[in-house]
Every structure is written in C-alpha cells, then in structure tokens.
Amino acid sequence: MTLSIFLIxxxxWIGASLILGAYILLSAGKMQGNSPAYQWMNVIGAAGFILNSGYHGAIPSVAINVLWIAIGGFALWRIYKGVKPV
Known part of the structure; x- marks a missing residue:
C-alpha cells in the first residue's frame, strides 16, 4: 500500500470515527447539537468521507457528505453569529 492510499x-476511518463519536457523545448527553465541537466533528468527518468515497468512486456518498458539510457549515455560521436555535 502506497502512502497516498494509506492516507485516503x-x-x-478518521471521518467515520469523528461522525460516530459525535453521535455517541450527543446521544449520551455529553455534547449539545448546537455546540461548535459537535458541528466541527461532523464537518471534518464528512470531509474525510468525501476524500475516501471520491477515491473509491462512491459518488452517492460524496454527494451526501457534501450536503453534510453544508448543513454543518450553516450551523457553525449560526453559532458564530449568535443566532439562537429554533
């Protein structure tokens, strides 16, 4: 296995771990869905999925994770602007 394939x-795996970890922490009440940490874990995790899925040609996974990043980015924008959750 070459270094580039190993990194992909x-x-x-890191992306999957971040998204799963965020969900576990949210479900256990250790993290809030409107916290920057939760949103960043999802955004970075989705970016890892995009890299991996794109390399393997899994376009539906790439598409859903682009949307995942957009949702997380919008949530982060609301958090940093001080917009209260609905």
Whole structure:
C-alpha cells in the first residue's frame, strides 16, 4: 500500500470515527447539537468521507457528505453569529 492510499483510507476511518463519536457523545448527553465541537466533528468527518468515497468512486456518498458539510457549515455560521436555535 502506497502512502497516498494509506492516507485516503485513514481519512475515511478518521471521518467515520469523528461522525460516530459525535453521535455517541450527543446521544449520551455529553455534547449539545448546537455546540461548535459537535458541528466541527461532523464537518471534518464528512470531509474525510468525501476524500475516501471520491477515491473509491462512491459518488452517492460524496454527494451526501457534501450536503453534510453544508448543513454543518450553516450551523457553525449560526453559532458564530449568535443566532439562537429554533
């Protein structure tokens, strides 16, 4: 396995771990859905999925994770602008 393939696979596993970890922490009440940490874990995790899925040609996964990043980015924008959740 070349270094570049290793890094692409690592990005996918790290991305999966971040998204799963965020969900576990949210479900356990250790993190709030409107916290920057939760949103950043999802955004960075989705970026790892995009890298890995794009390399493997899994276009539906790329598309859903682009949307995942957009949702997380919008949530982060609201958090940093001080917009209260609905």
């Amino acid at each position: 696979e690592a990005a996918g």
